[in-house]
Every structure is written in structure tokens, then in C-alpha cells.
Amino acid sequence: MIKEYDYLFKLVIIGNSGVGKSSLLLRFADDQFSESYLTTIGVDFRFRTLPIDGKNVKLQIWDTAGQERFRTITSAYYKGADGIVMVYDVTQGQSFDDIDKFWLHEVESYGEKNVQLLVIGNKNDLDEQKQVESSKAQEYCKSHNMLFMECSAKTADHVNNAFLELSRKLMAKKDASQPPKSSNPTPTGSQSSQSKAGGSQSQNTSQTKLSANSSNQKKQKDGGCC
Template identity: 40%
Template sequence: MNTDNVWKVLIVGNSGVGKSSVLMRFVSNDFKEDVLATIGVDFKMKVLKIGDETHKLALWDTAGQERFRGLASSYYKGAHACIVMYDVADRASFDATLYWIKEVKDNCMTDPLFCIVGNKIDRRTPENQALCISAEEGRNLAMKHRCLFLETSALSNEGIQTLFNQLPGKLSEIFSKERLRPRPGVKLSDQQQKPHSLCPC
């Protein structure tokens, strides 16, 4: 049995998009309506058994508030994957997605796998659907920048297990020791030749 698969996964995005709630739902299957904003970073470890392999996800929930971003960015180094999260009912958080990708790439020192996640899909109702970011819009952004894409809801637990359970397999496919060496000026498109999808559809 291979027990050496330890993956560092960042979770970034604007404050209030539900990063901590998604992490709490995945790690402990718990959900709370009112979660305090993360100050700096929060760390959780989750062990997954996939086939005959054991994967350890080292999950770093980072602060989205501007005053804490400098502190949070110091934890980006060496990440294997980065979940960039937005709230489907918050256009500003979606527009900030590319800012977060650049922020991580500038501070990470490696070439992480990016996954764009539209969270709080429970907020997308027939009444406000026209105002929300559609799955198609989110998926198109992810494809354009060669990222994974998935939609989730911490409230209903939709998409949470799919998001985290499929990451180890994707990481095992694309990562090697050579790729993890720190290299200046690495571009995501240099090594990811085609977009991936976590979406079951």
C-alpha cells in the first residue's frame, strides 16, 4: 500500500463565499449557518482511501478579507492544488477568480492544479437565476484558463464529496517529482494542455 501521497490543497476566494463551510462539510459532515471569517489560515487534514492507495489531503483554508491576504499568501508555497471558490449569487466574487489564480501563481513557487468552484448553488433559484452566475459561465471561465470546474453547496452537501474525492486521482495523473520542483515563471498552460472536469455531467 502506498501511504506517501500527501497533497497540499489551498482553498482561496473572496470573504463570504463559503470556503470554511465547504471544508467543514467535507471533513466532519457538519454545516453551520454562521461561520466566523477565517483570520490568516485554517488547517485540516483528511485521509482518503482510494483503491489500494491512501491519500492525505492537507487542506489550507485561507482568509479572503483584504487585510489578511498578505498573511495567507505566505502559506501558498508548495501547493499541489488550489480550489478557487466564488459564490454563484455574488458577481464580485466571480469576477475576482482570476485575481486569486494570479495571486496563488505568484506566491506558490510550483505549478498547482487549479479548480474553480461555484459554491452556494442553493442560492440560485428560479426567481433570481438571471442574476446568478450560471454553470455554463463558470465552466467557460474554467475551460478558458485550463482549470477544473465544479459547483457545490455546503448547505445541501451537493458536489462536496465529488470535489475532494476526485482530486487525488487527478493529482496522481499529472504530478511528478520533477513537476513539483520550484521554477520561476511557471505558467499553468505550459503543462496543462487541455482542461479537466470534475463535473459528473
């Protein structure tokens, strides 16, 4: 059976309501974009398999609701996640502040110990309305050892690059955590020949001793020694 993928990673997308989490997932998973806004009820998910550096990487991506009334439900989906994507709207300063005030604490409370974090500043095509400077967000993410990208769900390339960068990071972490493969070296031709030669020499020595003993016993029986 041909293996469908080489790596499987679970990702969870979190952030305030209305920052564009569902739009990012729809763009990445289905390459679609819609101006109409639909609120996520509870959770939604998509699969996508990507060829990365000669390997097939399958991503299981969960889109969670940002409304407070759903947060007790969505927190259960943090368990087992390899990566968590925190999204904010670059035109809403509060959505960025809430990453530090709320969402990062959620990850620390419910996420896995070594989960990889990616922060995405969405809607960066709205330059005139921008409230969160790129340099500020980048410095914050760097200080917390998190990946950072800005993009717009309207543009496929930037969205794809964000998930590709996260996937490569997860692949590297997965490979680093694998124990080294042990191998039993087979004897070389010369070692094998030496082993056979040693066995043959030992066998010849035993036969010589046996022959000498038989000769001595025969002389003693005949009453002679020389």
C-alpha cells in the same frame, strides 16, 4: 511499520470573504454544516485521509481568510501547495469576477509552477438568486485549464466529489512525474546453463594444453621426439 498513506497533498482554499470557504472545508473534513457565519482569522487547516482507487490519500487543507488585511499573511501558504481551490459564490457575480481580476494573479505570483487548480461555485442550491451561469464558469475554467465544480456546503456528496476529482488529478500527475523503476534481469535457466557449460569447456581446454606441454617437456628431457 504500516504506512499511513500512499500520497500526501497540500491544498489551499482561497476566494473572497463570505463565499463559503470555511463551510466547504468543515463539510468535507468533519461532515458538518452550520448556518452561522464565522470569519476566518488568518488561516485554519484540516487533515483528511481518503481511500481512492486502492490507495490512501492524505490531504492537508488550508483555509485562508478572504479579507484584504490578511492577504499578505495568507500568500505565504501558497508555497508548496499541490492544489489550490478557488471558491466563488454563485449568487455574487463579483466573487466570480474577482477570480480572474485578483485570485488567479495571486496564484501565478505565489503558487508553484505546476500547481493544479480547482474552481468551486458554492451555494448552487440557491437557484433563484444565481448570478453566475454554470456554462459561463465552465467555459472560463476550460480556457484556463482548471477543474470546475458547482456544489453547496449543505450537501456532502457534491463537496466530496469536488475534492475526489482534484485528488485523482494530483495522483495522476504525481505518478507521471516519477522516474520509471529500473530492473536488472536475472539470467534465465538456459543462459545460466550455457554460461556454466562455456566455463567448463574453457577449463577442459586449459587442462588439455597443460597436459600436452608437460608431455613435450618430458620427451625433450629424454632426448627423443617420436
